Amino acid sequence: MANQVSKLAYVDSKLGVSLPGQQTTRVIYDSVNAVAGQQFYEFFTNFAGKTEFQTNLTTNKLDSAESMVIKSVQIIMNSAVSNLSDHLNLNITVGNQVVLKDFDPSFNASSRGLSFDRLHSGYNGDTGKNLEVRLLTDIVIPPQVNFKATLQVSNALVALNDDITIVLKGYGRIFSAGNSF
Amino acid sequence: MSAQDKMIHVANRLGLSSLKDMQGSTRMVYDSITTAALTHTFFKGASQRAFPLTNVGANGNQFQVDEALLVEKIAFFVPSAADGIAYGGLNGVGVKFDLVIGNKTVIKDATVEFGGEQAFWNDGTVGSSVLDLEGVGILIPPQVEYYVVAKGYNTFSREAFSTRLGCYLFGTGALLNFNTTI
Numbered sequence: 001m002a003n004q005v006s007k008l009a010y011v012d013s014k015l016g017v018s019l020p021g022q023q024t025t026r027v028i029y030d031s032v033n034a035v036a037g038q039q040f041y042e043f044f045t046n047f048a049g050k051t052e053f054q055t056n057l058t059t060n061k062l063d064s065a066e067s068m069v070i071k072s073v074q075i076i077m078n079s080a081v082s083n084l085s086d087h088l089n090l091n092i093t094v095g096n097q098v099v100l101k102d103f104d105p106s107f108n109a110s111s112r113g114l115s116f117d118r119l120h121s122g123y124n125g126d127t128g129k130n131l132e133v134r135l136l137t138d139i140v141i142p143p144q145v146n147f148k149a150t151l152q153v154s155n156a157l158v159a160l161n162d163d164i165t166i167v168l169k170g171y172g173r174i175f176s177a178g179n180s181f
Numbered sequence: 182m183s184a185q186d187k188m189i190h191v192a193n194r195l196g197l198s199s200l201k202d203m204q205g206s207t208r209m210v211y212d213s214i215t216t217a218a219l220t221h222t223f224f225k226g227a228s229q230r231a232f233p234l235t236n237v238g239a240n241g242n243q244f245q246v247d248e249a250l251l252v253e254k255i256a257f258f259v260p261s262a263a264d265g266i267a268y269g270g271l272n273g274v275g276v277k278f279d280l281v282i283g284n285k286t287v288i289k290d291a292t293v294e295f296g297g298e299q300a301f302w303n304d305g306t307v308g309s310s311v312l313d314l315e316g317v318g319i320l321i322p323p324q325v326e327y328y329v330v331a332k333g334y335n336t337f338s339r340e341a342f343s344t345r346l347g348c349y350l351f352g353t354g355a356l357l358n359f360n361t362t363i
Contacts, residue, residue: 085267086233086266086267087232087233087268089236097204098204098356099206100207101354102237102238103208104209104236104349107258111307112310113271113295113307113308113309114256114310114311115311116311135206135207136184136353137185139205139206152232154232155266
């Protein structure tokens with residue numbers, strides 16, 4: 001199986017991205033402010049009026065010559081009444097391709113003995129409002145390709161102005177000219 | 182052998198030569214039955230149930246063309262109410278189950294003993310309700326029906342136990358990718 005470095009280089013080269021770039025660890029995130037009872041959320045599609053702590057992107061694509069491999073997905077809920085412990089439905093789309101389909105990450109929320117792996121067993125310190133899932137297959141976001149995540153929550157307890165954040169973490173490449181301008 | 186290697190090997194043996202070109206992913210399917218019973222059959226008939234009771238959708242208990250799941254973990258959970266929204270771990274309940282793919286039983290009379298993997302996996306302070314499959318895992322190929330037959334029992338007294346129950350299958354997956362213009 002290809003490792004993350006060779007997989008990213010392979011996909012980039014197939015797409016004609018030849019600049020070397022600076023290898024790095026990449027974290028991207030987007031936060032959505034909910035309305036009461038909202039059960040369907042879309043991330044990485046609307047950046048208007050968000051602070052640097054709500055999102056670290058300004059558009060739903062990575063810059064030219066920048067790309068990343070998604071290794072894990074973290075979801076954070078800021079709510080007094082709701083949490084991530086009930087069934088969820090997460091989809092991630094890169095370009096026109098669904099790369100994570102109808103995935104229920106809620107099993108990694110809180111300590112119930114149901115987590116997908118031993119290293120990332122449920123964290124009970126915040127009563128199911130914070131979970132992370134380590135993916136088994138590296139997913140590449142190439143440069144200049146739109147991506148988004150959608151999340152459906154099964155409980156309708158979310159209140160007005162609650163926040164839900166999705167964080168995508170992994171290995172990446174950021175622009176480095178390698179020359180003086 | 183890696184999970185991806187096994188998927189491609191089995192697919193080639195089944196004549197599915199295009200599976201290697203599909204989108205690799207992490208995949209999980211779950212199904213839950215919220216009427217308490219001694220025996221449950223998961224995934225069969227799941228297309229009649231909707232989220233949050235299951236996530237299999239209209240395809241029911243088979244994956245569509247060129248989609249597959251290499252099952253690496255199996256877990257059972259207990260829905261809290263009939264709506265299936267909230268759920269918990271087995272909490273003292275054991276589950277004896279068979280996994281059937283096509284006409285073949287691929288896991289026979291196995292049990293998820295509540296807390297059984299706690300010796301090396303402590304999920305917070307709660308016993309595990311997850312069974313790690315030994316080896317690389319078991320592949321559910323595209324367009325082949327699969328289902329799980331499960332019976333609940335009391336882990337300690339070893340008596341049959343009527344309960345609501347749910348089941349998830351987790352592992353490496355493949356998603357359809359046309360790789361060409363249609």
